[in-house]
Amino acid sequence: MSDTKDIMNALIEFRNERDWEQFHNPKDLAIAISAEAGELLELFLWKKHDEADKDKVKEELADIFSFAFLLADKYQFDIKEIILDKIKINKKKYPIEKAKGSAKKYNEL
Numbered sequence: 001m002s003d004t005k006d007i008m009n010a011l012i013e014f015r016n017e018r019d020w021e022q023f024h025n026p027k028d029l030a031i032a033i034s035a036e037a038g039e040l041l042e043l044f045l046w047k048k049h050d051e052a053d054k055d056k057v058k059e060e061l062a063d064i065f066s067f068a069f070l071l072a073d074k075y076q077f078d079i080k081e082i083i084l085d086k087i088k089i090n091k092k093k094y095p096i097e098k099a100k101g102s103a104k105k106y107n108e109l
Contacts (some may be wrong), residue, residue, distance in 0.1 A: 004079045008069055015070070029071040036063040 015021055040060040043052045072079050093106040102109065 002080070004069075008073060008079075011066055011069055012073070024070055024074070026071060026074050029067050029074065032067040033064055033071065036060055036067060040064065 015024065037060075040057065043056050043060065069079065072082065094109070098109040099106075
């Protein structure tokens, strides 16, 4: 079994044991991702990037991934597939010869 399937199964088992699926509609999962991303950002607020508490960063990142996996499950997306597809799209938008070493957005290259 793939790692993503193992993660998904563990998340679904955890959720179902608590009867939380009723709260996990796509809208609320998207909002939860945003809220957790805000909590991640807060760990860096008014600090240098290397001053953030790594353990807290790890926890917030796990929350973001967890809600993102559950949202992908709602739409029956294959996580590996959608990420690899997005990398292909980004390779076209950000060709090496134009994007290497640049932080510019694709439409500014």
